[in-house]
Amino acid sequence: MLECLEQSAGLTNDKSAISLAVWFLDVFYEVRAKPGTNEEARAEFLEHLATDDSVSAAAAMIRHSSHHGKNDDGDTKLFCDLDLYRLGVSSEAFSRHGQDIRIEYRYLTETEWTAGRSGFLKQVLERQTIFQTDFWYLQCENQARANIAGALSKLSP
Numbered sequence: 463m464l465e466c467l468e469q470s471a472g473l474t475n476d477k478s479a480i481s482l483a484v485w486f487l488d489v490f491y492e493v494r495a496k497p498g499t500n501e502e503a504r505a506e507f508l509e510h511l512a513t514d515d516s517v518s519a520a521a522a523m524i525r526h527s528s529h530h531g532k533n534d535d536g537d538t539k540l541f542c543d544l545d546l547y548r549l550g551v552s553s554e555a556f557s558r559h560g561q562d563i564r565i566e567y568r569y570l571t572e573t574e575w576t577a578g579r580s581g582f583l584k585q586v587l588e589r590q591t592i593f594q595t596d597f598w599y600l601q602c603e604n605q606a607r608a609n610i611a612g613a614l615s616k617l618s619p
Contacts, residue, residue: 543602549606550592
């Protein structure tokens with residue numbers, strides 16, 4: 463994500479806030495946690511370390527990453543795009559990343575995994591756009607949609 467941030471650094475208003483959000487996005491991770499729980503815990507952890515405008519902005523970005531919904535803040539849009547960029551990588555890299563995610567969720571049965579992964583990918587695919595910044599939209603949108611469609615076809619019974 464940090465490499466992608468460098469590629470699009472010209473889009474930032476507060477690069478240090480985005481950098482903090484990237485560093486703390488997955489500072490710890492409980493794979494079985496309820497949706498939003500990990501993000502809230504990470505944001506709170508960051509806020510306990512320091513308090514300034516960049517920390518507050520980074521914590522807000524981390525909280526927002528639990529759903530990646532639309533946001534009016536340009537830095538939050540960019541952060542969400544950075545978090546989702548792996549959807550728009552080559553099909554081979556996308557497939558490897560999907561295999562890594564499956565390992566994280568190895569405690570799920572194949573049926574549970576298929577339902578959860580399909581649900582997430584369908585939700586992303588149904589968005590008007592996956593990427594919120596023009597930069598990442600142009601870089602990744604078409605490839606991401608192709609990757610997701612391919613993954614869904616393999617996950618379907």
